[in-house]
Amino acid sequence: MPDEPSSFQPSCPTPLRRHETIQLAHGGGGALMRELLESRVFPALQSDSADARHDSAVLDVNGVRLAFTTDSHVVSPLFFPGGDIGSLAVNGTVNDLAMSGARPLHLSVALIIEEGFELALLDRALASMRAAADRAGVLLATGDTKVVDKGKGDGLFITTAGVGVVDHDLMIAPASVRPGDAVILSGDVGRHGIAIMAEREGLSFESNIESDCAPLNAAVLALIDAGLDLHCLRDLTRGGLATALKEIALDSGCDIRIREGDIPVSDPVRGACEMLGLDPLYVANEGRMVVILPKQEADRALEIIQREQPDCEPRIIGFVKEEQNHRLTIEGGLGVVRVLDLLSGEQLPRIC
Amino acid sequence: MPDEPSSFQPSCPTPLRRHETIQLAHGGGGALMRELLESRVFPALQSDSADARHDSAVLDVNGVRLAFTTDSHVVSPLFFPGGDIGSLAVNGTVNDLAMSGARPLHLSVALIIEEGFELALLDRALASMRAAADRAGVLLATGDTKVVDKGKGDGLFITTAGVGVVDHDLMIAPASVRPGDAVILSGDVGRHGIAIMAEREGLSFESNIESDCAPLNAAVLALIDAGLDLHCLRDLTRGGLATALKEIALDSGCDIRIREGDIPVSDPVRGACEMLGLDPLYVANEGRMVVILPKQEADRALEIIQREQPDCEPRIIGFVKEEQNHRLTIEGGLGVVRVLDLLSGEQLPRIC
Numbered sequence: 161m162p163d164e165p166s167s168f169q170p171s172c173p174t175p176l177r178r179h180e181t182i183q184l185a186h187g188g189g190g191a192l193m194r195e196l197l198e199s200r201v202f203p204a205l206q207s208d209s210a211d212a213r214h215d216s217a218v219l220d221v222n223g224v225r226l227a228f229t230t231d232s233h234v235v236s237p238l239f240f241p242g243g244d245i246g247s248l249a250v251n252g253t254v255n256d257l258a259m260s261g262a263r264p265l266h267l268s269v270a271l272i273i274e275e276g277f278e279l280a281l282l283d284r285a286l287a288s289m290r291a292a293a294d295r296a297g298v299l300l301a302t303g304d305t306k307v308v309d310k311g312k313g314d315g316l317f318i319t320t321a322g323v324g325v326v327d328h329d330l331m332i333a334p335a336s337v338r339p340g341d342a343v344i345l346s347g348d349v350g351r352h353g354i355a356i357m358a359e360r361e362g363l364s365f366e367s368n369i370e371s372d373c374a375p376l377n378a379a380v381l382a383l384i385d386a387g388l389d390l391h392c393l394r395d396l397t398r399g400g401l402a403t404a405l406k407e408i409a410l411d412s413g414c415d416i417r418i419r420e421g422d423i424p425v426s427d428p429v430r431g432a433c434e435m436l437g438l439d440p441l442y443v444a445n446e447g448r449m450v451v452i453l454p455k456q457e458a459d460r461a462l463e464i465i466q467r468e469q470p471d472c473e474p475r476i477i478g479f480v481k482e483e484q485n486h487r488l489t490i491e492g493g494l495g496v497v498r499v500l501d502l503l504s505g506e507q508l509p510r511i512c
Numbered sequence: 513m514p515d516e517p518s519s520f521q522p523s524c525p526t527p528l529r530r531h532e533t534i535q536l537a538h539g540g541g542g543a544l545m546r547e548l549l550e551s552r553v554f555p556a557l558q559s560d561s562a563d564a565r566h567d568s569a570v571l572d573v574n575g576v577r578l579a580f581t582t583d584s585h586v587v588s589p590l591f592f593p594g595g596d597i598g599s600l601a602v603n604g605t606v607n608d609l610a611m612s613g614a615r616p617l618h619l620s621v622a623l624i625i626e627e628g629f630e631l632a633l634l635d636r637a638l639a640s641m642r643a644a645a646d647r648a649g650v651l652l653a654t655g656d657t658k659v660v661d662k663g664k665g666d667g668l669f670i671t672t673a674g675v676g677v678v679d680h681d682l683m684i685a686p687a688s689v690r691p692g693d694a695v696i697l698s699g700d701v702g703r704h705g706i707a708i709m710a711e712r713e714g715l716s717f718e719s720n721i722e723s724d725c726a727p728l729n730a731a732v733l734a735l736i737d738a739g740l741d742l743h744c745l746r747d748l749t750r751g752g753l754a755t756a757l758k759e760i761a762l763d764s765g766c767d768i769r770i771r772e773g774d775i776p777v778s779d780p781v782r783g784a785c786e787m788l789g790l791d792p793l794y795v796a797n798e799g800r801m802v803v804i805l806p807k808q809e810a811d812r813a814l815e816i817i818q819r820e821q822p823d824c825e826p827r828i829i830g831f832v833k834e835e836q837n838h839r840l841t842i843e844g845g846l847g848v849v850r851v852l853d854l855l856s857g858e859q860l861p862r863i864c
Contacts, residue, residue, distance in 0.1 A: 182629040187659025197657060200631070204638035205621065205652040217654040219618055222677055224574045230620035230673055232658045266571055268582035269557065270671045272624070277534040279552070286556035300557040302569040304671075305549065306584045307539025308862065314664035319622045319656075321582055321673030325574055510660065 185505020189398025189444075192505050194407075215256040215395070218326055225326035227262030229253060232319040236510045238285065240359040242351070242370030243446070245318055246288030248512055251375050251446055253322040254296045255395045258377040259449065261332045261384055262324030266301040267293065269320055273305065274313035285316060296375035298322070328384050334411035336391040341480040342458035343416060344451040346379065346465050347372065347472030348424035349401050353443035353508050354432045367428045374447030379468040383451065386464055392452040395445075397512055402441040402500045404450060406488040415487045417497075418478030441490075442503055444511040448472075455479065537857025541750025541796075544857050546759075567608040567747070570678055577678035579614030581605060584671040588862045590637065592711040594703070594722030595798070597670055598640030600864060603727050603798060605674040606648045607747045610729040611801065613684045613736055614676030618653040619645065621672055625657065626665035637668060648727035650674070680736050686763035688743040693832040694810035695768060696803040698731065698817050699724065699824030700776035701753050705795035705860050706784045719780045726799030731820040735803065738816055744804040747797075749864055754793040754852045756802060758840040767839045769849075770830030793842075794855055796863040800824075807831065 185192045216229035233249040243251075250267060257264040269289065273282065293300050330336075355371040358364070376395060383390060392412070394404040401423070409416050425433075425440045433440045451461055458476050465474040488500045537544045568581035585601040595603075602619060609616040621641065625634065645652050682688075707723040710716070728747060735742060744764070746756040753775070761768045777785075777792045785792045803813055810828050817826040840852045 180631055182625045182627055182631065182634070182659055184627050184659050184661060186625070187657060193657065197655075200635060200638060201621075201623070201655055201657060204642045205655055217618070217620075219653060219675075221573075221578065221617060221675070222576045224576045226573065226578075226675065228618055228620060228675060229654050230622045230671070231656045232622040232624050232669075232671060234624060234658045234660050236664075265573060266569070266580055268569075268580060268673045269553075270582045270584040270673070271553070272584050272586060272669055272671075273534045273538070275534055275536050279532055279534065282534070283552060286552060290556045301571060302581050303553055303557055304583045305539060305545065305553060306586045306862075306864075307534055307536050308586050308666060308669075309536060311663070312588075312666035314660060317584075317624055317660075317669070319582070319584060319624075319671035319673075321620045321622070321671075323571075323573070323578065323580060323675060510658075512658075 184509045188505040188509060189403055190503040190505050194502065215259040216262060218260055227257050227260045227324040227326055229256040230319065230321035231256060232317060233512055234317050234510050235356065235512050236314060237359050238315055240371060241355045241368055243373035244285060244288050245316060246285040247292040247373050248446060249318040249320045250289050250292035250296060251373050252512060253320040254298060254375045254377050257322050257324040258380040259393045259395055260326065261328055261330055261380060261390065262326045263381060264296065264298045264322055264324040264377050266299050267320050267322045269300050269303040269318065271305045272313055272317040273307050274315050275307055275310040277315050282316065296377055330390055332390050332393055334392055334408045337408060337412040337414050337452055337480055338391060339414065339480050339482045340455055341391055341452050342455040342476050343418060343478040344458060344461055344474055345401065345423060345477045346449045346469065346474045348426050349396065349445055349448055350425055350429040350433060350440035350443040352446040353511055354429050356511055357436065357508055358432065365428050365432055369428050369432060372445050372447040376447065376449050379465050382464050382468050383461055386460065388453055388457050388461055390451065390453050394450050396448045396450065397446060398444050400442040400444055402488065403502060406500060406502050409488045410486050413484045413486055415481040415483040415485050416478060417481055417489050417491065420490050420492045422475050422477045424473050424475060441500065446512065452480065536861045540857040540861060541755055542855040542857050546854065567611040568614060570612055579609050579612045579676040579678055581608040582671065582673035583608060584669060585864060586669050586862050587708065587864050588666060589711050590667055592723060593707045593720055595725035596637060596640050597668060598637040599644040599725050600798060601670040601672045602641050602644035602648060603725050604864060605672040606650060606727045606729050609674045609676040610732040611745045611747055612678065613680055613682055613732060613742065614678045615733060616648065616650045616674055616676040616729050618651050619672050619674045621652050621655040621670065623657045624665055624669040625659050626667050627659055627662040629667050634668065648729060682742055684742050684745055686744055686760045689760060689764040689766050689804055689832055690743060691766065691832050691834045692807055693743055693804050694807040694828050695770060695830040696810060696813055696826055697753065697775060697829045698801045698821065698826045700778050701748065701797055701800055702777055702781040702785060702792035702795040704798040705863055706781050708863055709788065709860055710784065717780050717784055721780050721784065724797050724799040728799065728801050731817050734816050734820050735813055738812065740805055740809050740813055742803065742805050746802050748800045748802065749798060750796050752794040752796055754840065755854060758852060758854055761840045762838045765836045765838055767833040767835040767837050768830060769833055769841050769843065771843045773845055774827050774829045776825050776827060793852065798864065804832065
C-alpha cells in the first residue's frame with residue numbers, strides 16, 4: 161500500500177464563507193450542511209450532537225430500545241426511473257432505522273401539498289408509498305396533510321418519521337469503528353443521483369439508468385441475526401459514498417482507506433458522470449450502504465448481503481487504518497493515494 | 513331544553529364539488545379535507561380509518577403501548593403574537609399525543625427551508641422549539657434539514673413527529689362516547705386563529721390578541737392520574753371547536769348538544785370575529801381541548817384542569833344526547849337550537 165500523500169490536510173479544509181441566509185448548498189450533505197447542523201440545529205436538539213448526527217436516535221422507552229428518525233423528502237422531479245417521492249420517503253426512513261440496527265416497524269406520513277397539485281399524482285405517490293411499505297414490512301401508521309398556496313411549495317413534499325426496535329446489544333456507531341476493520345460496500349454507486357439528474361435535465365443515455373432506491377433492513381437484520389459484530393453502518397444518501405465515509409472518519413477519529421478499483425460503478429453511470437462532470441463517489445444513492453466490521457467477519461457478511469440482495473455486488477472496498485487523523489484516502493489505479501474530503505455544498509440539489 | 517330543529521340534516525350536507533387538483537380548502541380541516549383523507553390518504557395507510565383519523569396511532573411495541581403522531585406546520589406568518597412556527601410545531605405534536613392519553617416523550621424535527629431564508633430567523637424558530645420542548649417536558653431527539661430553491665417553499669416548514677407511552681387502560685376515542693356524558697371545554701376559544709389573521713393582514717385591535725398556543729399534556733395526565741374515566745379528548749386546531757365536536761359526533765354516532773352562552777370567547781376575539789365575518793366556533797386554537805367523560809366526574813375534571821392551567825376557564829359546555837344521528841347542535845341565547853356542521857373548506861388557510 162503506498163505512502164500517505166505528503167501535504168497535511170485538515171479534516172474540513174474548505175474555508176466556509178459566512179452566510180446570513182440559507183443557501184441551496186446548506187441542504188446538500190457537504191461541509192456547509194454539517195456546519196449548519198453543528199452550529200445551529202444540534203444545539204437546539206437536546207440529544208448530544210454525536211447522537212443527533214447519526215441516522216436514528218436510540219431511546220429507552222419503558223425498557224424497550226426504540227429507534228426514532230425522520231426525513232423530509234423534497235426530491236425534484238417527483239417521479240423518476242426506478243422510484244418516486246413515495247418510495248423514496250419510505251425507503252429513506254426505513255434505511256435510517258436499519259442503520260442503527262433497528263427493526264423498522266411504523267412510519268408516519270406528513271404531506272405538504274401545493275395548491276393546484278393533481279390529485280392523480282397524489283394517488284400515484286400514495287400508492288407507491290404503500291407498495292414500498294409492504295415491501296419493507298412496515299406499517300404507515302399515522303399521517304397529516306397540509307396545503308400551501310400556489311407558488312409557496314413545489315407540488316408535494318413528504319416527511320416520514322419512523323420507529324423501530326433495537327433487539328441486540330451492539331453499539332452500531334462511528335465510535336465503535338476499530339483499526340483493521342473491513343469496509344464493505346453493498347452494491348454499485350451513483351445510480352440514484354444520475355437517474356434524478358437525467359430526468360430533471362431531460363438527458364438520455366444509451367441505457368436507461370434507474371435509481372437504486374430500495375430497503376436495506378432485511379440485509380441488516382440478517383447480518384445481526386448471524387451474530388456478526390457490526391461496528392458501523394451508513395446508507396449512502398446525500399453526498400454519496402465519499403461523504404458517508406468521511407463523516408465516519410471525522411466522528412470516529414480513524415483514518416479510512418478505500419481502493420478505487422474495488423468500487424463498482426456501472427458503465428452507464430460512469431459515462432453519465434464523465435459527461436456531467438460529476439464524481440460518482442459523491443453522487444447520492446438510496447439503496448446502498450457501507451458496513452464496517454472486523455475483517456475476519458467480512459467474507460461472511462458479503463455472503464449474507466449477496467443472499468439478501470441478489471442483484472447487488474457487495475465488495476470489500478477498504479479498511480480502517482491505525483492512524484487517527486480523521487482522514488479518508490483513496491488509492492487509485494496507478495497506486496496514487498489522494499485525500500477525499502467533504503464537498504462544500506452538493507453536486508446535485510434536491511436529490512431526496 | 514328546546515326541541516330539535518325540524519328539518520333533517522344529513523351528516524355532511526354540503527355537496528362537495530369534484531376536484532381534479534388540490535384546493536387550499538383541502539387543508540382547511542373541513543368537509544373537503546375529510547373527503548380527501550377518507551378517499552385517498554387513509555386507504556394508503558394501513559391502519560383503519562378510525563385509527564388514522566384520531567390524533568395519534570397507538571401501537572404495541574414489544575409490550576409497550578406507544579402513541580405515534582406527526583404534523584407538518586406551514587403557518588404563515590412564521591412569527592405571531594403568543595407564538596411562532598417553532599412553539600406551534602412542538603405543542604401541536606405534544607397535544608396530539610396527549611389526546612390519546614399518552615405521556616409525550618420524544619419529538620423529531622424535520623426542517624424544509626427555502627433558499628435565502630435568514631439564518632437569524634432560523635435560530636429564533638429553533639430556540640422557540642427548544643423552549644417549548646422544555647416547557648412540555650419532551651426531548652427533541654432527532655432531526656433532518658432540507659433546502660429547496662427560492663420560490664419553491666415559503667421560508668420555513670417544520671414537520672414534527674412524536675412518540676409517547678400510554679400507561680393506562682382507557683380507550684380514549686370517539687367510540688367510547690356515551691349518552692349523558694358531559695362535554696368540557698378547557699378555555700376560551702378563537703385566540704390562535706385571530707392572532708394569526710391579525711398579524712397576516714396587519715390588523716390592529718384595541719387589545720393585543722395572543723395565540724393560546726400551549727401544551728395540554730400536563731392537564732391530561734393529571735386527569736388520568738386522578739382516575740377519571742375519560743371517554744374522548746380532542747384538541748381544537750384546524751376548524752375549531754365546532755369541527756372537533758362534529759367529527760366526534762360523526763365518528764361516535766352520538767348527537768352532541770352545546771350551549772352558546774357557556775362557550776367563553778374573549779371580547780377582543782368576539783370583536784375581531786364580528787369585524788372579519790368569522791364564527792369563533794370554527795376558528796383554530798392551539799392550546800384548547802374538549803374533554804368528554806361521565807357527567808358525575810365533570811366537576812372533578814374542571815377542578816383539575818383549572819389547577820393545571822390557572823389562566824384558563826374550563827367550563828361544561830354541553831352533553832351527549834340519547835339520539836344517535838351524528839348531529840352537533842347548539843342552543844343559542846334565546847333558546848333557539850341550530851345545527852352546526854363541517855364547513856366545506858376553511859375560514860383561514862395556513863393557520864398551523
